[in-house]
Amino acid sequence: MKRNLYIWAGILLLIGFAFWQTSNKEGGVSIQNVFQPDKPLPTETGAKAGLLAPPFELKGLENKEETYRVGGTREKALLLNFWASWCDPCKMEAASLNLLAKNYKDKLDVYGVNVTKYDTEKDAKQFVDTFKLQFPILTDEDGAVYDLYKGMAFPTNVLIDKNGVIQEIILGILTEEELEKKVEALVKK
Template sequence: MRWKSCLTVAVYGALLVAGCGTQHSAPAVEPVPGHMAPGFSLKALNDGGKTISLNDLTHNDKPILLNAFASWCEPCQQETPDLVRMASKYAGKIQFVGVNMTQDDSAKDVDTFVKKFGIKYPVLSDPNGDFMNEYDISGFPTTFLLNSKGKVISVHLGALTEQQLQAMITQALGK
């Protein structure tokens, strides 16, 4: 019985290093670099409640940075200030979009998270786990960089450092 406890601790410890873990079913199309990202249509929690789709974002002709997070996730909280800073710095050049991944988060929890970090970019809600399944999210945070047409450029599992985020942006802008 004791080995089960140790195994549980080891698994949770590994998830904390990479990010906050989750379980879900496999996607129909995996969002991997070089392939088109799966479509989505989700309600914005902080942008007037409008529905935003991948199709809407690709009509803006700018690269898209999708950050899948959970408000209770410590690594998500650690990377958010850098995301907010970079979203401001690269406004008009890259579209930043957050996707809250958990059904457990109440609207109040996410609203508190958005206000605490001063998030100005759209934060979408995935109440049924559709985005999580389609994008094959295995832990939080997970960040997807898409080109302006919706093709996956890169995927990062776990919290991004400021340098990693800058490298993704540089890659997206082709500099």
């Protein structure tokens, strides 16, 4: 019963964002970065473009012994993708994320974060198998990281540069071309 309530709430949120997106020619809701590269790095952490990405550690879906860390400087830029297996837009985006992970593997890490609080591990594994995801899948079992990043919709993509600064938060999906343009700009920072 509670799960159904969350599913309906998520669907209503997505419908609301779809109506809001009609004025956005790119399709997804984008929270643009106001951070400028010639200025000093921010010192504040938060789920907002221009701030340092909130740090966290999560275990992998397939390998519970492996821990993935986010926060601080890194060798590559990072695309965090928050998703759930029942989310139709997440299914539509899966192939694009695989392609980005493959084409930008030397400059970009892609982490899929299954918000297991609103999903099941079994369904998440089936999703990974069905869409043959080729990047690390992390499990946010209690939804704490999704909450930390102020998640409101599935999918949510967070673009983080090598300095650990959030460059953009994208609610909903973009076309493959639009997402690739944003990733291309991200890896050049």
